[in-house]
Structure formats: C-alpha cells, structure tokens
Amino acid sequence: MPDPLRCCAACGSPTPEIVVLGGLRRSRCLSCHHSQRIDVETFDYAGFAMGATGAAPERVAAQADFIGAEAFAGARALEIGCAAGDLAQELRRRFAFAAYHGIEFSPARDVAARRLDRVFSASLEDLLASGEVQAETYDLVLSSHCLEHLEDPSVLIAAMKQAMKPGGSIFIETPNGGGHPRLSFDDNRTHLHFFCASSLTRLLARHGLESFKVETGGRLDARYSDSLRLLARPLRTFAPDPSALSGHPLLARTDRLVVWGAGRMVDEMLAHFFDAARIAFFVDKDERKQGGLRLGRPVKAPHAIDTGEGWTVLINSIENEQAIREEIATRFYRRVCRVIALSELLD
Ligand SMILES: [Zn+2]
Structure with missing residues (x-):
C-alpha cells in the first residue's frame, strides 16, 4: 500500500499536505485533491448490517438510469459490495442478465443470495487468484460505496479491470468529497478515502481506464446526498475505422x-x-x-x-x-x- 505520508493513493503525486480533523490525521493531495486517512480506527464489517440505507427505489432507479446501456440483456455482471442486492434487483428487473454475481461480507449477503445468481464472501483479488472468478468474465463490474472503505483502492480497481471483459465497463459510486454539499469534509471513521471527480478519474487512468461518464449529486441518503457516479472502460487505442x-x-x-x-x-x-x-x-x-x-x-x-x-x-x-x-x-x-x-x- 502506498504510504499516505509520501504520496497520493489516487494519482501517485508526492508530498501531499497533512491535515488533522477530529484529532485524526489525513492527507490531501495538492495535485488531484484526493484525501486519505493516515490514522485509521479498526471496524468489524462482518458483524455490521450493511444495506439499511441507499435502498430507496428512487435511488436504485437513479443508479440504474446512470448505468444505462452498459447493462443489457445477456450481460454478465459482478457487483462488489452488493449489500442486500437492491441495485442488482433493479437492474435484473430491467434486463435479463446471463449472470449477476455479487460479493458481500456483511450479513446482508443472505438477502442478496435470494436476489442474485451467486454471492461470494471473499475479496475479488482472492477469487481471481483461486480461479473461482475467471479473468475477463464480466461485461459490467460494479462497486457502490465500497471503494472509500478500502486501505488501497488501487488493488480493487486492478481486480475489477481483470474480471472485466476487454469490451466491458466499470461502474463506481462513492461519496463526492465530504458527501454533502454543505459539509466540507466527511469524518465517517470507516471511510479511509475521500474521492472527488479529479482523484477518482486519475486513479482509474493509472489503470488504463477511461472515465467516459461522470456525475455528481447522486443521493445515497440524507448524510451522503452528494455522491460521485462514474462509468469507465479500457482506454481505446487510436484506430482508423472506415x-x-x-x-x-x-x-x-x-x-x-x-x-x-x-x-x-x-x-x-x-x-x-x-x-x-x-x-x-x-x-x-x-x-x-x-x-x-x-x-x-x-x-x-x-x-x-x-x-x-x-x-x-x-x-x-x-x-x-x-x-x-x-x-x-x-x-x-x-x-x-x-x-x-x-x-x-x-x-
Ligand atoms: Zn493525487
């Protein structure tokens, strides 16, 4: 994992600024404006019931609208941090997916298991290493409000790209900066990274991914009423095409x-x-x-x-x-x- 005292986890720029908020240190990148916790408190995800927020029908419908044509009949999808499977249920209501798989560590996976074709409870990196998930398998790889919880989001982005078919796409949603238009920062202790449009697109660019649709203002719930939504695909090479x-x-x-x-x-x-x-x-x-x-x-x-x-x-x-x-x-x-x-x- 990159040392947040030395370089930015999103863009790799050296010597970020250090700030102290709520008694805890975090870095702020002067180049892409990404912020990352330096002092981290431990949190037990396995015993925490995820999925209580963000399940409002209008919210999952807005996510599905944003994903648009990247979801289609016959597609194979993998959703990292699928919670209780609300987004999966909405997308499957719209399209007959060939397969819709999820990864979820919290007890919400029991509900998700009834809504998805299969729910794993291991990291995507481990599933790829063990062969349970094959490389280049999915047309759409999704992750909603998951990236900000990870020590090194770059590891998940690399795994998402590996699991995606060459012509596939990635959907990511995460709080936009503080996650609320009136709050300048977010002190949610489970959030280790605080993305903005510039930092998330630069993180993806480092993995050869082009962000082709980006939107802010997506509402998760009252606390995170400003979420950042993004669709990315492998950077296309320049090629004449008669x-x-x-x-x-x-x-x-x-x-x-x-x-x-x-x-x-x-x-x-x-x-x-x-x-x-x-x-x-x-x-x-x-x-x-x-x-x-x-x-x-x-x-x-x-x-x-x-x-x-x-x-x-x-x-x-x-x-x-x-x-x-x-x-x-x-x-x-x-x-x-x-x-x-x-x-x-x-x-
Ligand atoms: Zn940066």
Whole structure:
C-alpha cells in the first residue's frame, strides 16, 4: 500500500499536505485533491448490517438510469459490495442478465443470495487468484460505496479491470468529497478515502481506464446526498475505422455516392472513418479544388451531378449543410434521389 505520508493513493503525486480533523490525521493531495486517512480506527464489517440505507427505489432507479446501456440483456455482471442486492434487483428487473454475481461480507449477503445468481464472501483479488472468478468474465463490474472503505483502492480497481471483459465497463459510486454539499469534509471513521471527480478519474487512468461518464449529486441518503457516479472502460487505442461512418444503416442500400464538399472534413473525417471505395466523385463550388483528387477520387464542379441520375449525395459539411441542401433541392432535384448529411451519419 502506498504510504499516505509520501504520496497520493489516487494519482501517485508526492508530498501531499497533512491535515488533522477530529484529532485524526489525513492527507490531501495538492495535485488531484484526493484525501486519505493516515490514522485509521479498526471496524468489524462482518458483524455490521450493511444495506439499511441507499435502498430507496428512487435511488436504485437513479443508479440504474446512470448505468444505462452498459447493462443489457445477456450481460454478465459482478457487483462488489452488493449489500442486500437492491441495485442488482433493479437492474435484473430491467434486463435479463446471463449472470449477476455479487460479493458481500456483511450479513446482508443472505438477502442478496435470494436476489442474485451467486454471492461470494471473499475479496475479488482472492477469487481471481483461486480461479473461482475467471479473468475477463464480466461485461459490467460494479462497486457502490465500497471503494472509500478500502486501505488501497488501487488493488480493487486492478481486480475489477481483470474480471472485466476487454469490451466491458466499470461502474463506481462513492461519496463526492465530504458527501454533502454543505459539509466540507466527511469524518465517517470507516471511510479511509475521500474521492472527488479529479482523484477518482486519475486513479482509474493509472489503470488504463477511461472515465467516459461522470456525475455528481447522486443521493445515497440524507448524510451522503452528494455522491460521485462514474462509468469507465479500457482506454481505446487510436484506430482508423472506415466502417464507423460508411457502415451507417442510412447508406446500406447505396453502392456509390457523390460527396458534396472537398474541404478539410475530407482529411479530418472521411479519410479516417469512411470507405473511399463508396465515393464516385466529389463536388465543390471552390474552383481551386476542382480538377484535383481527394482520397483518390476526382473533385468536380457541382454541375457534374447533371452527368448522371439517381445519385445519392453525401453533404460533407457541418456548417454549410442547410445551404447545400437548399442548392441541391433547387438545382439538382431531378438528378438526386437521396441527400444524406454527415451530421446524420454522426448521430
Ligand atoms: Zn493525487
């Protein structure tokens, strides 16, 4: 475990500030604003009945709404610290999961066992080491109000990433700073870490995880009415993908088309995300562009559309979309059967 006196457990920055609150020391990172207890009191989780708060229907519904499309029929899910299984029950009401597993140490696991397919009572690190949980098994790995209790949250993040399929995602909820908009800090003695959006996203980034949806203000209960919710996935590598735009269903019945607009969007969009073999030619009103080649296809004046008929025209411009639409409707309506805009392929 990283020494909180020396470096930040979230971002790894050296020499955090030390503050004393309620007679106990904690660090505060000047780089990511993460706070961590230095003086820790022991707490018996196994004898503590978790799950009494945060089970309100509107709260679990808000969590499920936030998770959105990351939960889906046929998915496999693992929830660390599933308490009595209230979130699991709500998500399973919405989707027919292939499997929904949980981990819970408190007596609430007996209730959870009736709501989930399986509830473990060992740490995810141990389950992965023993083979009870296989690596790259789950589409969705969840942890709600658990991370702040752990000595080294980085260990759990590493295990969550290991249990997640390469295309999967992670959901985390934790108090946001003090956990209440009017309270500047949280002195819950079982909380060892005090995350904020910057510190949690940086902790995940150190594990190669990209936080793609972050929200504050999630209500757990009256004390923690400001919770931080986050969805993360493995950082995507940069890769051109011609099917990203030319594979759009709007173009499914189109063999070759005319692209209106041979400007910078050719290099910035089409070169990376559009199959040039689908392009018959470009048209552009800028005479300096006419006569040249873009993506190996000729650039012509707009009246070249008159040399054929039944064209599908792709408007390769965001700013001038409406003006080009009007020009096609006025001048080329006999020759053009369909107009599709880049904006439609991006939606
Ligand atoms: Zn930090």
